[in-house]
Amino acid sequence: MENQQRPYLQELDGWPIDAEIHPLPVDQWLATSLLQKAIRRSEIGFAEQAAVALFRFRGSATWRRFLVIAVEDIGIACPKTLIEVTGICSDKDRRRKFAGDEEAARYLARRLAAAPKDRSADLLTSAVCYHPWLEAVRSQVKRLTTYDRLDWVADSSRSFCERSVAAWFASGIGAEHKRYNGEEVRLLLTIFRDIDVPQELIEAIAQALSRTREPFCALVPLLWLAAQSGSPHKTIAHSLAPTRTVAGVPLWTLDMHTRAGRAAIQRFMRENEAIRQVLQESVVHNRHAEAAHLGAFYVDGGSCATILDWPLRAEIERLGTEADFAHAGVPPDRIERLLATFRIHVESINDAREDALVRYLEGA
Numbered sequence: 001m002e003n004q005q006r007p008y009l010q011e012l013d014g015w016p017i018d019a020e021i022h023p024l025p026v027d028q029w030l031a032t033s034l035l036q037k038a039i040r041r042s043e044i045g046f047a048e049q050a051a052v053a054l055f056r057f058r059g060s061a062t063w064r065r066f067l068v069i070a071v072e073d074i075g076i077a078c079p080k081t082l083i084e085v086t087g088i089c090s091d092k093d094r095r096r097k098f099a100g101d102e103e104a105a106r107y108l109a110r111r112l113a114a115a116p117k118d119r120s121a122d123l124l125t126s127a128v129c130y131h132p133w134l135e136a137v138r139s140q141v142k143r144l145t146t147y148d149r150l151d152w153v154a155d156s157s158r159s160f161c162e163r164s165v166a167a168w169f170a171s172g173i174g175a176e177h178k179r180y181n182g183e184e185v186r187l188l189l190t191i192f193r194d195i196d197v198p199q200e201l202i203e204a205i206a207q208a209l210s211r212t213r214e215p216f217c218a219l220v221p222l223l224w225l226a227a228q229s230g231s232p233h234k235t236i237a238h239s240l241a242p243t244r245t246v247a248g249v250p251l252w253t254l255d256m257h258t259r260a261g262r263a264a265i266q267r268f269m270r271e272n273e274a275i276r277q278v279l280q281e282s283v284v285h286n287r288h289a290e291a292a293h294l295g296a297f298y299v300d301g302g303s304c305a306t307i308l309d310w311p312l313r314a315e316i317e318r319l320g321t322e323a324d325f326a327h328a329g330v331p332p333d334r335i336e337r338l339l340a341t342f343r344i345h346v347e348s349i350n351d352a353r354e355d356a357l358v359r360y361l362e363g364a
Contacts, residue, residue, distance in 0.1 A: 022049065024247075037255075044114065050109065055105045069112055071220060073119055078116055081115040086204040123321070124223065130327045137165045150187060164219055170188045185210070189206055234309050241346070251357065283329045294328050322335065
């Protein structure tokens with residue numbers, strides 16, 4: 001097909017439209033991890049390779065993964081991209097405008113990688129679900145009726161965190177179990193419409209909620225409202241460490257959601273004396289492995305090349321980080337020392353990842 005007939009893939013510069021996608025020696029779990037982290041790091045080439053690999057493993061289930069990434073990692077940083085990606089993932093007629101589903105997957109990977117990032121939805125979800133500071137609010141909201149929860153969501157005199165906890169409960173989607181009640185979601189989206197969230201964004205969130213069952217989708221409209229009320233936004237570019245690869249696979253692909261990643265982090269825990277010591281001093285209830293997996297993720301797995309800076313971003317990041325580590329047995333006053341030690345030894349983590357990935361490839 002001539003390029004003139006392929007307007008979708010022409011929209012983004014910086015990567016040849018007809019560049020050959022070289023297969024990567026990955027399974028579906030590594031492909032999933034690579035896709036999301038490449039998008040966060042704005043690595044278009046890796047993102048396209050991962051998208052093709054994942055589609056060949058999982059077929060139509062790949063569209064759900066793109067929906068998760070669009071909400072979790074793009075969110076309010078670029079609502080236009082979120083809305084567009086949600087539409088393509090939810091409507092097979094829109095995907096017919098591409099030469100095929102693999103081309104659609106490449107386009108979505110490219111689109112998401114090029115957009116600025118905001119992980120506030122995911123971090124805020126951690127805070128409303130797990131942060132000890134919000135336990136009293138959770139207990140209070142849990143006792144409310146559905147309509148009282150919706151009143152909290154609409155009440156601008158309440159704090160942002162109170163409204164967020166209420167929105168989470170009102171959605172009916174639990175932190176661990178992806179229960180979904182269409183009527184509860186409809187009522188919540190009606191409240192968002194009443195408080196002037198754009199209809200296009202509400203429709204995109206409705207699709208994302210129904211297809212992913214992820215609680216962070218329900219918090220995006222409140223984040224959008226909060227971002228609109230602050231000072232003008234700007235984007236911040238982060239300089240990320242050079243990427244090390246094995247057989248074309250970046251080592252940051254290996255994290256706690258992949259078998260090779262877990263093996264690498266556990267070996268790193270055993271062999272690095274400084275990490276053993278800081279885990280011993282920082283982690284309660286002997287949850288060292290969980291804390292180590294999280295520490296390695298925060299060092300590079302959650303890194304974004306370009307982020308949206310807005311007034312509540314830093315506070316949400318702090319609360320979400322504290323909630324994540326509290327869930328892993330790390331008190332707030334121990335987090336920074338733990339992360340600082342992981343940052344110092346990130347190349348040692350990559351050494352363990354390299355060995356684990358070589359072993360994985362030999363076994364495969």
